[in-house]
Amino acid sequence: MLHDIAPHVLSNAYSPRAPQGEDPALCFDPEGVYLKDGGFPTCADYPAGTSFQYLFDYDGSAVFLADRIPMAAQRQPHRALRSLAQPQAFLGGTALHLWDWYRNTRFCGRCGAPMSHSPRERAMICPTCGNSVYPRISPAVIVLIHNGADRLMLAQGKHFVGGFYSCIAGYLEIGESMEQAVRREALEETGLHLTHLQYFGNQPWPFTDTHMVGFFAQADESEPIRLQREELNDARWFSREELPRGPQSIAIASAMIQTWLDRGANLSQEGTDR
Ligand SMILES: [Zn+2]
Structure with missing residues (x-):
């Protein structure tokens, strides 16, 4: 099944840290995902000024979301992630799920204020009314x-x-x-x-x-x-x-x-x- 990737390990313990050049970093838009040579770009593939959002750990490396398009990458439909070899299908799908949640949680559903990332856990916090929103499953x-x-x-x-x-x-x-x-x-x-x-x-x-x-x-x-x-x-x-x-x-x-x-x-x- 999708999540059966042993001996590899995807860890959802939330331990954000600074991106390193070889860490995988994915970029999505509503039309697709950017792949490089059929796999995931790394942080080093993005132009200067890119912001990276920590997602999860994979075999001890951090995996990130990027807010710019990687260099020398090709956009594929989101569905293409399902056909990648494992464990990339699971990693890519999990990143897609989180990207979709982050883009739908930019504003507080209770009061309309812009949301902030919690520093402690995978949650979005409203600084105005205190509303906490966790990933939707x-x-x-x-x-x-x-x-x-x-x-x-x-x-x-x-x-x-x-x-x-x-x-x-x-x-x-x-x-x-x-x-x-x-x-x-x-x-x-x-x-x-x-x-x-x-x-x-x-x-x-x-x-x-x-x-x-x-x-x-x-x-x-x-x-x-x-x-x-x-x-x-x-x-x-x-x-x-x-x-x-x-x-x-x-x-x-x-x-x-x-x-x-x-x-x-x-x-x-x-x-x-x-
Ligand atoms: Zn609010």
């Missing part, structure tokens, strides 16, 4: 629906680039448990009633400011699928021999489908330590 659930035997129900979302099939997913509503969200999303999008929910694992999905929590669940294959057309192009049952093209390997959905192929629907060997 939106929890979402994703569910692999099986029939208790040898078939999976997979769906093709409207926004799935390239038309692959994957699991049903959606954001938590306020006041809802994850299990309730799983059942609601499946019912809304496919009309299926789920039973036998089992926790699978979870992963950060920074490209959409999301944290994905995965479940397996069972549905009755004889129940009619009623597609939510605003969300899905298609949803249907597949045998393990006829599975369509699935999601990228960095996605938790890919790990869920592979686990089902390897072990069936019984996750008891797996436990929940993922």
